[in-house]
Amino acid sequence: MSGKAAHSVAHLGDFTVGPRTLKITLWALPVGGAGALAALGLLRLIGLVTNLVFYQRWDTALVAPGQVHHPWWLVLGAPVAGGLVVGLMARYGSEKIRGHGMPEAIEAILTGGSKVAPKVALLKPISAAVSIGTGGPFGAEGPIIMTGGAIGSMLAQFLRLSADERKTLLVAGAAAGMAATFNSPLAAVLLAVELLLFEWRPRSFVPVAACVAVATVCRGFLLGTAPVFPVPTAGLHLTAPDEVLAAVVGLTGGALAVGATWLVYRAEDGFAKLPFHWMWWPAIGGAVIGAGGLVEPRALGVGYDVIDQLLTGRATLSLIIGILVVKTLIWSLSLGSGTSGGVLAPVFMIGGALGAWEGMLFPQVIPGFWGMCGLAAVVGGVMRSPLTGVVFTLELTHAWGALLPLLVASTAAYALSALLLKRSVLTEKIARRGLHLTREYSTDPLETFFVHEVMDRHPVTVAAHRAVDDTLVRQLTHDRAARRQPHYPVIGDHGPVGLTTLHRLRRHAATGPVLAAQAAQPVQAAVRPHDTLRHVAYLFAEHGLTSAPVLGDDGQVVGLIALPDLLQARLHDLTEEHHRQRLLPAPAAPGAADPAGRTAVGTSAT
Template identity: 85%
Template sequence: MLKIAALALPVGAAGAVAALGLLRLIGLVTNLVFYQRWNASLVAPGLVHHPWWLVLSAPVAGGLAVGLMARYGSEKIRGHGMPEAIEAILTGGSRVAPKVAVLKPISAAISIGTGGPFGAEGPIIMTGGAIGSMLAQLLHLTADERKTLLVAGASAGMAATFNSPLAAVLLAVELLLFEWRPRSFVPVAASVAVATVCRGLLLGTAPVFPVTTTGLHLTAPVEVLAAVVGLTGGALAVGATWLVYRAEDAFAKIPFHWMWWPAIGGAVIGLGGLVEPRALGVGYDVIDQLLTGRAALSLIIGILVVKTLIWSLSLGSGTSGGVLAPVFMIGGALGAWEGMLFPTVIPGFWAMCGLAAVVGGVMRSPLTGVVFTLELTHAWGAMLPLLIASTAAYALSALVLKRSVLTEKIARRGLHLTREYSTDPLETFFVHEVMHRSPVTLGADQVLDSALLDRLARNPAARRQAHIPVLGPDGPIGVTTMRRLHVHADSALVAVAGHTARPLQATARTHNTLRQVAYLFAEHRLTSAPVVDAEGRVVGLIALPDLLHARRHDLTEEHHRQRLLPNPTLPPDSASTATSSTSGAGSVA
């Protein structure tokens, strides 16, 4: 852990520099395309009137450039970054090609800088992850250690982009790590800390979208309305996710190469830009107006409708760009629109609730949605309504949609992915609770005569045992089977049990968990093993079917319902009888 944490420190610094570089590159492309000037400051399209032909053609040209880079450079630059990082972790041994670290930010800068309604965070995740992965590939590390450094780089880029260290760590836990262990959490947190410090030196420590919280007073009606914002935000998240994948299905039916799809998506973007120019680009300025209560109704409706449509439809084309900033903008617009009907709390309050809700619904990461909103605005007093809104949206999304905007893409690539975390039942049982006690054993020098074989054949315990431990003077020396005993007994004049034994590969201890035994079986390709005590004596036998005991117990706890306290409407005797019979059914299960 400490070694990987030390390696994560320079990865964090590199991730921060990469994030700053990508933001500057996006600013440079935007200035060149829409303002015809050489300037790397981040600026949005649509601040001034642009010729219609520029608004329409710039996204098409950008999409064509991305398509060419994907076809002749690396197809891994397609998409919004997070599914690609997840796929590298799940199936690629956390290996990311060096060219992806170069092509991904360039393609994203072109896509966003020419008007694409995407965020920089997805490409930064892929770029930062590529930095961590490349460092890991240069060293003699395991796949899990490479994964940790990949996620450390990705989280560092996120933290440096939004000055949101805790949200970046939560994003790693909820979306990328697939575990909660010190070996991965500590290095990721160390990387994020370094990235945030570097971000402060490069861009300052102020919140990205500062909100004035003077006069913030929360009442019960406000928190109830926060749940309303959460449910509507969840519905919007469901609709946008559905639209993304319907668009992807539609593009898949187009009868020519996918290289051209981003250009078609660019045409959709251009048409939307003609209707609402402020929907183009990464849109940090619009998010700021929404979260500070300065957005006009026309801008709110334009963003809510146009941004949702062009983002969903163009993302399905396979172009390069992230999802967080568009989700921030869409959610903020929804909340700001509803805030015109709800009581005033502070400027931008309902936009914050909408932002947290749509992040929780689209990304299926409710805690990340809450903490992101708090770190972006520093409106710490709004934590409870943000939690209510984000959780309500998450619950609705989970009930209506089988997968999120991230996991659906992974599933379409033939991978199964779950986001539900629970205690492994194999960790809650020990060997001594499920093993076969006092198994049938044989001494190594025991002669295999017909009387012995006959006794074993009549012994029910021996028939149930797949393997029979063979004991030497100092403990078990191997295992045998009934078939091997009969074969040796028939082929030799004098055969002993020791001749039939296969060398002992492993033994289990009574205090081992079933998970440790499962790993033991997998490592040595075993289906059973003798169980020995502290002195090395065989006290039991554990086999592969015994591991299912924990799963059966887990199923019983999940599905079996029973009344444990008497029902006051029933006579005492009948309630006691119902309870005892239910309990008995549970023990059988």
């Protein structure tokens, strides 16, 4: 790391760690416990609705539709009724319960000051339980992200916190719910970093990690500590061809992710053209779900049992094809209707089905190995979160020895998705609401440059005892360097006494002779030569400045920095990105002469 970069990181750490971080971390601990309870409550509620609707019994165990034969009218009608209930809840309760949770959480962070209404925390899990329990092909994780986020946000709203601190507690609650649902603490933290925080700073990372740790420990008492989809890894031995085939799974998974994402938003466009209120759209999406359920009943519901079969190599070809086709279609089309439900569990199932199907053609590694690769690939392609896809798969299965092929598959899918689509299934929805969203992390150029590197070392100054008259104004007007300066430091016997402008000097010269010190405004902010440009940018924004004097250790003016100087860092960053040059000479062809007239090595001169 260069000296500039090292200073930059140290400055960032000093800026973001302190007593406030420890205080927010303490507040995040009970949010973790509440998130785990919310996850348990949502899973039990989904189980209750599923049992009541499809099995006519009072039970909260998480089951899937399709385990027994259901009447056709139930398979077709239950999702329609569930969609109608969700539409009514959205219209007369809160429109924020529509969708799959993560875009809504992102929008609350970006535009809502990380404030979530309490009724969303209540209505979101109920609507999701109704939607999933009546056959909706969705997951519980999206609603629990929104519910856990609402818990963190509501606590933050009771406290005297900044918007960034509210964001930290909101994301902490969301990640806690995710960790408790899937027993995946590291994946939950990565999901928070890759999708929700929009920063990698100790001030947010530490509270989120602490909250997730509490949620995972609580999950152990509530739901157990075993992996959700355990995969036996005895006999796992990977070869180079296996890694190459993992890239093939990744590319096909990326193509499937692109197709599913495209289908979701074409469906959303289609629903938007319907000549009646959006309240009815989830019911139409329910009809699509019911029609798919008549073809493949196992595609209905959250489908954890099907995912388990896919990842352990026990799924039949008919189930694999049915899930791959029917689940993809009904999930994409119904999600576009604006119903309530998450995307991760369906993506797990679709990806697992793709990998299991390809595994019938590829060499045997261990049962479910190619299903795991497909899962990681489709998560990386749909969510545009390749690291989350890898870690999720590992934590769900505990197949730690499969790390490298999972990384290959997820990265290949991510690359193809980024190449073919501008936005993911999450960020497209945000963009359609008029928000610009970037998830690319890089070093801020303003943080790697110092004031002394860009400042004007010889600024034009005015003596404090100098009379302001036409002579002074003419001197400054005809001085090229002076015309470029937005302000002039006014220097007294012991340092700067203020700043003035040519306009102020002209006005005072016209009204009567005064001293330059009387025509100066106080210095609102002074910077030091070794301050970063980012620090200067914050000062300018805070005080509404366009320039500031640079003071040395003795308090004397050693330079002036202005807004255009900040652009030097951006220009340097742009040059590094786009300027291409050869730094080493190209090898000379045999027999070619160099500029000094010598022949290349290995040839003879005549």
